Ligand SMILES: NC(=O)c1ccc[n+]([C@@H]2O[C@H](COP(=O)([O-])OP(=O)(O)OC[C@H]3O[C@@H](n4cnc5c(N)ncnc54)[C@H](O)[C@@H]3O)[C@@H](O)[C@H]2O)c1
């Protein structure tokens with residue numbers, strides 16, 4: 001028996017944001033609050049989507065913020081903009097940070113008290129406002145998940161407000177937004193999607209349906225991440241990365257995540273490493289350990305790499321896959337980026353100590369990752385230099 005859910009109506013394509021006004025009207029949503037990432041507030045696609053709302057005279061308001069990886073405290077502060085206002089939906093336009101913020105606000109305007117009250121998997125009294133997601137990165141997949149990630153600044157922990165009511169009802173993926181992403185944002189968000197793909201693929205709870213999504217996502221993400229830095233203005237590549245990110249998010253929500261996602265949390269919350277880099281840095285080591293301990297399901301993913309040698313044996317394909325992941329991370333500059341954080345001995349020991357805290361998530365990996373393995377992983381990445 002297995003369960004499979006996709007709850008969001010998705011619209012993909014260049015200039016698809018021009019449909020926003022009509023789509024909202026069809027859903028009988030007439031009073032949207034638009035939360036916009038400052039980085040795209042004067043983007044031509046933002047202007048286009050606002051024009052589409054104006055054209056059919058919806059009563060809208062705009063809230064612009066430059067928040068990155070929001071805290072619960074920020075959520076409480078930002079919520080004050082919405083008190084006593086009569087919106088009927090929240091539209092998030094931005095990276096994962098803004099999409100998650102939109103979900104958090106949608107929850108808090110309908111449920112009393114501070115944001116921290118709703119951490120984890122809350123049993124909400126009232127159904128949140130509907131959320132519409134317009135991602136401008138490719139990406140977290142937040143446009144198809146109910147998760148919203150927030151940091152507890154006192155405890156320095158990344159948690160979330162994860163309510164199944166927060167699946168966006170509509171998401172519009174317009175690749176013209178990501179054309180403007182700086183390299184670091186393209187890499188971080190793309191690598192995040194790759195983490196979602198690989199972790200959902202190997203996850204103990206993967207299903208035949210989630211695997212279809214993980215594999216398709218992998219094909220789009222791996223092959224196009226290899227190309228995007230050379231052709232950042234190629235709309236087709238950007239669209240494929242957007243599709244890959246959404247597929248990966250849908251796979252993640254139907255299977256789950258694993259050790260790389262788990263270890264990304266302390267790196268992000270304590271050392272402020274951007275989420276995508278913080279997860280991707282662990283992928284090569286985890287993939288290698290899985291292979292060394294006998295995991296052999298990577299051959300099917302290897303077959304999806306452009307230029308793969310399909311005549312290789314299953315063992316050899318798995319070995320080549322481990323190399324391919326390592327080589328992509330090198331090419332994307334993930335190792336180089338992480339080096340800048342220059343973690344010291346005691347910081348590395350702190351990360352190792354997180355093994356016990358994160359054990360439940362680490363144990364979702366199909367192969368046991370012991371504390372000794374974690375020690376080796378952290379030392380390989382941060383100590384000996386990557
Ligand atoms: N809800 C989920 O399912 C889910 C899944 C994974 C990650 N997340 C969360 O999402 C957040 C990370 O999101 P992200 O990787 O999209 O990055 P982000 O939203 O934090 O944005 C990173 C930077 O890129 C800028 N930016 C965004 N779009 C841009 C564009 N088109 N052009 C130029 N600059 C742009 C932003 O202003 C910001 O400065 C983290 O908080 C992470 O925990 C959520």
Ligand SMILES: [Fe+2]
Pocket residue numbers: 140192193195196261275279
């Ligand atoms: Fe992620």
